[in-house]
Amino acid sequence: MIEFESVGKSYGSLKALDGAELRIPEGSVYGIIGPNGAGKTTAMSIMAGLLKRDTGKVRVAGEDPQRDSKAVRAAVGYMPDFFGVYDGLTAAEYLLFFAATQSVRAQARKAVVADLLALVDLEDKADDDVNGLSRGMKQRLSLARALVHDPSVLILDEPASGLDPRARVHLRELVAELNRMGRTIVISSHILSELEGMCSHLAVIDHGKVVVEGTVDELRNDAVGHRTVRVRVHETAVEAAERWLRDQPEVGSVAVERDVCDFKFAGDDAVGAELLRRAIGADIPVLEWTFQGQSLENIFMSLTVGAEGEQP
Amino acid sequence: MNPVTLREMRERFRTLRTPVVMSLFVAIFGGIVWLSYSGSRQASYFLFGRAVAPSVITESAGRLIFRVLLLALLTAVVFVVPAQAAPSIIGEKERRTFKLLQVSQMSALQIVLGKVTAAIAYLGLLVITTLPLFAIPFAMGGATVGDVVRGMTVIAVTGFTVATVSVWRSSRARSTQSAVVGSYLLVAVLIVGSAIALAVEGTVVDGPESVTVYTGVVPQDGGRELISVWFNPYLALVDSTSNVLVFQQDPLGGTPYSLFERVLLKRQGVAFSSFGGGFERDVFVDGPGFGGGGFVGGDFGPGFNNADTTIVRRRGDVWVGYLVLMLGISGLALWATVRMVRVPARSERTLGKRRRRSTNASS
Numbered sequence: 001m002i003e004f005e006s007v008g009k010s011y012g013s014l015k016a017l018d019g020a021e022l023r024i025p026e027g028s029v030y031g032i033i034g035p036n037g038a039g040k041t042t043a044m045s046i047m048a049g050l051l052k053r054d055t056g057k058v059r060v061a062g063e064d065p066q067r068d069s070k071a072v073r074a075a076v077g078y079m080p081d082f083f084g085v086y087d088g089l090t091a092a093e094y095l096l097f098f099a100a101t102q103s104v105r106a107q108a109r110k111a112v113v114a115d116l117l118a119l120v121d122l123e124d125k126a127d128d129d130v131n132g133l134s135r136g137m138k139q140r141l142s143l144a145r146a147l148v149h150d151p152s153v154l155i156l157d158e159p160a161s162g163l164d165p166r167a168r169v170h171l172r173e174l175v176a177e178l179n180r181m182g183r184t185i186v187i188s189s190h191i192l193s194e195l196e197g198m199c200s201h202l203a204v205i206d207h208g209k210v211v212v213e214g215t216v217d218e219l220r221n222d223a224v225g226h227r228t229v230r231v232r233v234h235e236t237a238v239e240a241a242e243r244w245l246r247d248q249p250e251v252g253s254v255a256v257e258r259d260v261c262d263f264k265f266a267g268d269d270a271v272g273a274e275l276l277r278r279a280i281g282a283d284i285p286v287l288e289w290t291f292q293g294q295s296l297e298n299i300f301m302s303l304t305v306g307a308e309g310e311q312p
Numbered sequence: 313m314n315p316v317t318l319r320e321m322r323e324r325f326r327t328l329r330t331p332v333v334m335s336l337f338v339a340i341f342g343g344i345v346w347l348s349y350s351g352s353r354q355a356s357y358f359l360f361g362r363a364v365a366p367s368v369i370t371e372s373a374g375r376l377i378f379r380v381l382l383l384a385l386l387t388a389v390v391f392v393v394p395a396q397a398a399p400s401i402i403g404e405k406e407r408r409t410f411k412l413l414q415v416s417q418m419s420a421l422q423i424v425l426g427k428v429t430a431a432i433a434y435l436g437l438l439v440i441t442t443l444p445l446f447a448i449p450f451a452m453g454g455a456t457v458g459d460v461v462r463g464m465t466v467i468a469v470t471g472f473t474v475a476t477v478s479v480w481r482s483s484r485a486r487s488t489q490s491a492v493v494g495s496y497l498l499v500a501v502l503i504v505g506s507a508i509a510l511a512v513e514g515t516v517v518d519g520p521e522s523v524t525v526y527t528g529v530v531p532q533d534g535g536r537e538l539i540s541v542w543f544n545p546y547l548a549l550v551d552s553t554s555n556v557l558v559f560q561q562d563p564l565g566g567t568p569y570s571l572f573e574r575v576l577l578k579r580q581g582v583a584f585s586s587f588g589g590g591f592e593r594d595v596f597v598d599g600p601g602f603g604g605g606g607f608v609g610g611d612f613g614p615g616f617n618n619a620d621t622t623i624v625r626r627r628g629d630v631w632v633g634y635l636v637l638m639l640g641i642s643g644l645a646l647w648a649t650v651r652m653v654r655v656p657a658r659s660e661r662t663l664g665k666r667r668r669r670s671t672n673a674s675s
Contacts, residue, residue: 048415049656050415051656052658070419083408084410098412101418103417149417
């Protein structure tokens, strides 16, 4: 659906994107995470047909945004990380205006606007001045604006930024609903837990490069090259279990707390299963053996360098 | 209708400011007509008992009113349009709505034309409110339909040019304030700059030796073209509504056009002489404020009379050239603005992001 192949983009001496590679499958909810200045907004602007790339190839809905920007703009609904507002317009007029700019047929506009207001739960605010809406309502209205021409791809830049918890939940439900309706959704955020609950795929981007991408499960398990296993053993064998674990070549760090040993190891499920078999063979009284998934927060911190250049 | 124009008009006409400005505009123009008419009446008292037909006096008064109205309208255009057009693009960037327009199905040209149209549509409405006032000089015989059409065309094209140039300035500005100031400076270059250039050109290029003193025969020299006249909207307006080479009786004296007509005559090879009463285009009237003598009649220099007042025309119409030039400038301004608005863009600035102080803040 959306492909980035070695995409580069510079602003003067600053490389915003440096050979970025992305493959966003159709029908996915694709999260892009990265620190400030990582290149998220630049990538999204290129996807939306707003910015020219310097190098590489981009395909959005089968088209090159640089060659056929209009076709890409027809396929894409873009919601920037801010809410642009015109003075004196009501919520319905705001959407009617953007429906007109998106070449929605004049006869259909009112119905489209009514449907969208219902979708984002702003029916009762149709005649309210846009300026008077709360931030959460404005975000939902902005989402409705991005949907006004019924695009197949939605690009949402930091949509949850500044929203209260209730509004975030509402937004998450909306994104899920839109995805169920068949739309591919690309979403960036700093609120990692939000992306975790919302996205089917994730990409971590840092210093203009896509450090890692894949499904959320793949990232949790593989992204940082090691997995954590939590082993609970009989309380009489904690020291023996710790010694045994430290002797195994696949095992990295080991942390012990009461009868629980947390250890990291490099390898896939087969390696983990082999370790368990060997532990039982070594008479370690294993009561529980659990593969721990990485939290997105951990993955993000492990893979990225802070805006100030400090490794977290 | 262009959605951008429609939205801007809606936004503008919802405020109280618009009806207030429109009322003031009509009041000012009504005042101008009233003052011109009163002045004409006062002046006509001095003609009582003289050999001037009342219809000639009425026509002269109508002409005065018409010309004052046109000049006032052109002045309004060059003052009002930049204020309307200059905030157009930068205003969208400041409201953070510019990207939303750029990702829409509207082409860059449609967005820009929408902005230009919105700027001149407001003025167009103001002009329409003054149209009934133009019926007065028309009824008095001071203006023909052709005069009105040509004059309005010059004003409309001037408004269009000022709007396109102001929108272009807006597309490059970093703030509304700088866009407005920049737009007024560009208008000043057009009007004051061309006037200064004309003064310099008249002195340097068209030196004293080339100025023909009109002596009653076809000028030998034929004058010299003054390039600067093609850029000045006031000269174009005067040229479009008054043929300086055709005698018109103005028993009430000169109109505000007189100043401009001297320049237009000069480029035709006609100059004011310093001898024998000199070249006097208007009817020379003996009376208070007109010199002495009690004579009323045409005087185009020695040997000329009212029946023989058309001078051979040497140069083309300034107003036609002006229209071509202005439409050319408008086309260039539109092209340059479309390049600034078109997406995908080369830089973030074109998309409405302000220059960042820290590169860390990017993206």
